Amino acid sequence: MELDERKKKILQAVIRNYLETGEPVGSRTISKYTDLNLSSATIRNEMADLEEMGYILQPHTSAGRIPSDKGYRLYVDTMMEEKERKVVEMEEMLLERQDKMETLLKQVAKVLAQNTQYATMISAPQSRGAKLKFIQLSRVDAHQLLAVIVGEGNVIKNNILNVEEELTDETLLKLNILLNTQLNGLTIGEINLAMIAYLKQQAGIHGDIVGEVLDAVAESIRDEEDLEIYTSGTNNIFRYPELADHHKASELINAFEEKQLLGELLQDSRSDKENTGIQVYIGEESSVQSMRDCSIVTATYELGGGMKGTIGIVGPKRMDYEKVVGTLRTIQSQLDEMYRGDKE
Amino acid sequence: MELDERKKKILQAVIRNYLETGEPVGSRTISKYTDLNLSSATIRNEMADLEEMGYILQPHTSAGRIPSDKGYRLYVDTMMEEKERKVVEMEEMLLERQDKMETLLKQVAKVLAQNTQYATMISAPQSRGAKLKFIQLSRVDAHQLLAVIVGEGNVIKNNILNVEEELTDETLLKLNILLNTQLNGLTIGEINLAMIAYLKQQAGIHGDIVGEVLDAVAESIRDEEDLEIYTSGTNNIFRYPELADHHKASELINAFEEKQLLGELLQDSRSDKENTGIQVYIGEESSVQSMRDCSIVTATYELGGGMKGTIGIVGPKRMDYEKVVGTLRTIQSQLDEMYRGDKE
DNA sequence: TATTAGCACTCCCTTTTGTTGAGTGCTAAT
DNA sequence: ATTAGCACTCAACAAAAGGGAGTGCTAATA
Numbered sequence A, B: 001m002e003l004d005e006r007k008k009k010i011l012q013a014v015i016r017n018y019l020e021t022g023e024p025v026g027s028r029t030i031s032k033y034t035d036l037n038l039s040s041a042t043i044r045n046e047m048a049d050l051e052e053m054g055y056i057l058q059p060h061t062s063a064g065r066i067p068s069d070k071g072y073r074l075y076v077d078t079m080m081e082e083k084e085r086k087v088v089e090m091e092e093m094l095l096e097r098q099d100k101m102e103t104l105l106k107q108v109a110k111v112l113a114q115n116t117q118y119a120t121m122i123s124a125p126q127s128r129g130a131k132l133k134f135i136q137l138s139r140v141d142a143h144q145l146l147a148v149i150v151g152e153g154n155v156i157k158n159n160i161l162n163v164e165e166e167l168t169d170e171t172l173l174k175l176n177i178l179l180n181t182q183l184n185g186l187t188i189g190e191i192n193l194a195m196i197a198y199l200k201q202q203a204g205i206h207g208d209i210v211g212e213v214l215d216a217v218a219e220s221i222r223d224e225e226d227l228e229i230y231t232s233g234t235n236n237i238f239r240y241p242e243l244a245d246h247h248k249a250s251e252l253i254n255a256f257e258e259k260q261l262l263g264e265l266l267q268d269s270r271s272d273k274e275n276t277g278i279q280v281y282i283g284e285e286s287s288v289q290s291m292r293d294c295s296i297v298t299a300t301y302e303l304g305g306g307m308k309g310t311i312g313i314v315g316p317k318r319m320d321y322e323k324v325v326g327t328l329r330t331i332q333s334q335l336d337e338m339y340r341g342d343k344e
Numbered sequence C: 001t002a003t004t005a006g007c008a009c010t011c012c013c014t015t016t017t018g019t020t021g022a023g024t025g026c027t028a029a030t
Numbered sequence D: 001a002t003t004a005g006c007a008c009t010c011a012a013c014a015a016a017a018g019g020g021a022g023t024g025c026t027a028a029t030a
Helices: A005-021 A027-033 A040-053 A069-079 A090-095 A101-116 A169-183 A193-206 A208-223 A234-239 A246-258 A260-271 A321-343 B005-021 B027-033 B040-053 B069-079 B090-095 B101-116 B169-183 B193-206 B208-223 B234-239 B246-258 B260-271 B321-343
Strands: A119-123 A132-141 A144-151 A155-162 A229-232 A278-282 A294-302 A308-316 B119-123 B132-141 B144-151 B155-162 B229-232 B278-282 B294-302 B308-316
Touching (some): A005 A040, A090 A321, A101 A308, A119 A260, A155 A208, A229 A260, A246 A260, A308 A321, B005 B027, B005 B040, B090 B321, B101 B119, B101 B321, B132 B169, B169 B193, B260 B294, B260 B308, B294 B321
Antiparallel strands (some): A119 A229, A119 A308, A144 A155, A278 A294, B119 B229, B144 B155, B278 B294
16 A cells, blocks of 8 residues: 555644644544545545554544554654754853853753753763863872863863872872873873873883873773763653653653663664764664653764764653754754854 | 550551551551550540540541651651661672762662662762862963862862963962962861952962962852752652652652752751751651652761761651661761771 | 440442443445 | 445443441440
8 A cells, every 4th residue: 555645644634633632633633634625534544544554553443543653753754844943041051151061961951851841861972082181190198199181171080099109299290291291182082001001111110100000090081981961851751641650650760860771872872873963763762661652852962072972852752853853953053052152 | 635655555556557558547457466455446545535636647537547747756756666777788889989979979879769768869078078188270271270179088179260361380380389288278168258368468479360360269169069969769759659649759859850959958957966967857847848748867977077968868758767767877877987997 | 434345327449330422434325 | 536424432431339447436344
C-alpha cells in the first residue's frame, strides 16, 4: 500500500491533534479539523490503512487513534515545520555575563525547562578539547602540592597532589617552567602518557620526585572524565499523565538523579551527529530503558575551541517537537553568540 | 486527664504499629500486640482518652487511630530507643579516601539514602569557618588574574579576576607575599572589609591597581555563600503512598531540585542546636511548606576546624525515627573519625 | 470500681451493575 | 470513490450492594 498525499495529510492531522490534546483522535475530529472536506467514513477507511501500515494505533477497539513510534518518526523527519522560538528570560540571563561555567549551564537548563515545560539536562563541555593555557604547582603543605590547571575559556581544574619527598623551591620553580613551556598550547586530550614520558626525560636529573609529580599532574589532567551534568525541571514529568504514574516517574527521576545514564545518552548523541547537531530519539530509540515512554531531543552546542557539550530535553512522546527543536536552535545560537561576545 | 504509664504504653504501641504498617491501628490489634493483657474494649476507652488529649486521631469514624504530630513529638522526645546503626557500604566508602570534598559528600548522601530508604541531603561545610592556608595570584592573561585560595582541609576556591591595567611581575610577587603573610591563619569569615582596607594601606605606593585586585580577592573569598547542597534518593518518596500522589511528589521533588529551601532548612537547624546536634522536625514544625506531610531529621557534622555542615533526611511522618537517628549518629562519628584520620 | 463481653452502628473499600457516549467497521446507496 | 446509516464495542463514570474492620455504648462481671 502506498502512503499517498492524502494519507500523509490525515496522519499529520492525527499527530498534530494528539500532540495538543493527548487524547486518541477520532475520524469525526479529523473530518472537521482538516480542509480535506471528507466525511468521517472516508477518514475511517484511510485511518484503517494507516494503522495497517503501522503509523498509528488504537489503544483499544472503539477508541480513536494515536501515533505509533513509526508515525512520530515520519512526522519528525518529514512533516514538522521548525521555527525559531523566542526563549523567555534568555536575554536577562545573557546580560549578566557568567564567568563561571557551572552557573551558566545551570541557568541554561533552568531557562530551558521553564520555556519548554519538559525535563532538561545539559552536559558541561569536555575539557579535553580545550587548549592548556596555564599550569602551576604550588606548595601547600610539606607533603602536598596544589596543581592548578587553566584551559581555554578559563576552565579551571585543581588538584591536591601528595608527594613523598619534599621538593625544594628550586625544583618546584623548574617544574613549573618545564610544564608551562612544554605543555602550553596543547589540548588537554593531547597530554597523554607518551607526552609525560618525554617530559620526564627532559627533567633528567631530578629523577624520581619529579617523575612522581608529573604522573600526578598527568592524572589530574586526564582524570576528570566524570562528565558533569546539570538537570532542571524534572518535576515537569508530572504534567504528563502518561509519565506520571508512580513506577515510571520514580524510574525517570532516578535516572535524572543518577546522571550516569544521562551521560551516556548525551555522549552517544554527540558522536553520530547530523549536520544540524540536533537529534530526536522517540521511545525505544534511545538506549535508556526508563525512558522508553519518552522522547528525547538533544542538541550539541559549542563554546568555541572544541569545547562541545550537549543539551537534552526529555518529555512524553507527544512532546511539542516543533517548539522543542526551535527552542534548542535558539539556545544554540545564543550560546554561540555568547562565546563570540567573550572573544571580542 | 493524666497521661499515666498505661496510656503511654498504649500510645507507644499505636505509634510503633503505625510506623510499621502505615495503616490506622485498631484496639484489637493493640490488645494482642502488647503484653498488657487488656481486652480491646479497655483499649478502646484508653484510646478515646488519648484522642481527647490530642496524641492520636481518627482519619474517620470507625477507623483505627493514627498518631498526631503531638503524638509523634512525644514519641521522639521520650519514648524512642536510639541505637547505633550499622551503615552498609560505609566502610568501603571510607576506605578509598576522598580528597575531593564534593565526591565525599555525594557519597555520604547516597549511602544514607540507600540505608534509610528516605530522601537525603547534605550541605557542604561553610568555608567561612576554615582557616586560610594559602593564597596565590597568577597571571593567566594580559588582563586576567587567577586567584587560588586554599583553606584548611584543602578547600579550594578559584576565581578569575579581570584587571584593567597590566601588573608587573614584581607587583604580583609583592602582592602574593603580602596576601600570604597578612592573611595566613585567619578564617575566611574574618577577612572582611576592614581587613582589606588595612591591607590596601599596607600596600601603600602601588595604589589603585593593587586596591582593585585586593577588592576582587576579597570578593572572591567571601562571595561564595551559595551553600552547596547534594541530594540523593529523592525517588524514595514514591515508597510512601502518603507522599506519592502527583501534587505532593511534584512539590517535594521541586524542593529537592531547587535546593534553595533545603538550604534554609539546613541552615536553621544548625543554629538552634541541642547538645547532640540531631534535630527532628515533624510535619508543620519545619518551615518548608511542601514538606508539611513529612518529617525531617537533621544532624550537624563537623570535619574539624569549624568546618560544619548539616545532613538532612526527609521521609513521611511515620518514618523510622529510631533507625534514622541511629544511622545519623553513626555517620556523624564516622565523619569525625575520618577527619581525625586525615590529621594523623 | 475497673474491666470486659456483646451489640448496634458507622463508614471505607471493593465489587457489581447499569448507563452513556465516542468511536469503529461494514454495507449499501450515491 | 465517497458517504450515509447502522449495529457493535468498550472505556469511563455513577449508582448500588455487600463486606469488614473498627468504634462507642451499655450492661454484666470480678
